[in-house]
Amino acid sequence: MADVDFTVEGHVARVHLNRPQALNSITPAMDEALFAAWQEINSNPDIWVAIVSAEGEKSFCIGADVSGGTDRTGRMALGGGLTGIAGPLVKVKKPMIAAVQGFAVGGGFEIAMCCDIIVAAETAQFGLPETKVGIIGECGVVHRAIRQLPYHIAMAAIMTGERIKAEQAHTYGLVNEVVSYSDLSAAADRWAAKICAAAPGAVQAAKDAAISRLDMPLEVALMTRFEPIEAYHGTADQREGLAAASEKRKPVWTGR
Known part of the structure; x- marks a missing residue:
């Protein structure tokens, strides 16, 4: 299977990160695949909603794959430009649902925040680890977090690197619904069905x-x-x- 699976069922597009052995960290090749997915979602009139999900219970996405270092060639706009990091911002016109489990940190947290609905498994943890590990750049995750979380909650996460658990995220209004991991996919499908019931x-x-x-x-x-x-x-x-x-x-x- 590819590291990014893209399928369309009825009016629902599914973008599935499939690199669980690396906690679904995003390689340049995955970035290109994601960019292609966003373009298809925008241009295909038969796609009414998209679900972004990931393989493995441990992690939704931990951001860019930095196992080979942080120096990059090429676009490497994490999320195919969805987040606008180091490349053009891609605005997805269709509703997007994130189905999040385990770690959603750094760029992975940002991808979730780029979606319009977030369904989280009880195992989900959202975080910005950059300052904790001594790395900080022009990270969109900071700008999105301060807009989508209460100010003091966002600043605490940004400055300490401590993660926000699913139930806390729900309390803060970041997450629409918290479910068991076994019900995560079905919950995302339910939200997609609700959206598809509207024009x-x-x-x-x-x-x-x-x-x-x-x-x-x-x-x-x-x-x-x-x-x-x-x-x-x-x-x-x-x-x-x-x-x-x-x-x-x-x-x-x-x-x-």
Whole structure:
């Protein structure tokens, strides 16, 4: 099997890190495979949601593989540019779900935070080990953590390198749901089904609107015109939603 497995089942894309012997640390070849996966997810209209998961109970991902040293050639934008480290930031337009178990540290923590929903096994631990081991760079994980966690919790994790356990992460609002490891895959599938039950075009337009103005004042966001929202108006799915509501039935989305 490849170190990154990419499959599509129905409207759900699955991006699965498959290097458990190295705690799913990301090599340059895996980085390229991830970049290709993000591109396919963005461009394929039949993909409505993506689940990012990993093999092995011990680790979701510990970031870049530094077994050969930290010097790199080529892009090596960890996560195929998803996180924007050392390369162009790739914005995935479709909803993303992270199914996290074991260690999600460094770049692995950042990949989880890049997702819109995080389902965590009880074994999950999130952390930023950089300062603890004397390594710090232009790490996006710091910038995301300070935005997605309460200030003092984020700063404690950044400055001490101590990990945040799954239940704590749930308390802080970082994680949507905590389940047993045996139920992790099924829980991610349940979230994917919930998202697929909504109109894909509306979901994608809503994600774009929410994220693209996240760091702007409310007044600016309220006055902004969002092209994806405008493009969704008048589509077959919008008409189907109105018809289904009128006819008191479940809508049948096409995503076109």
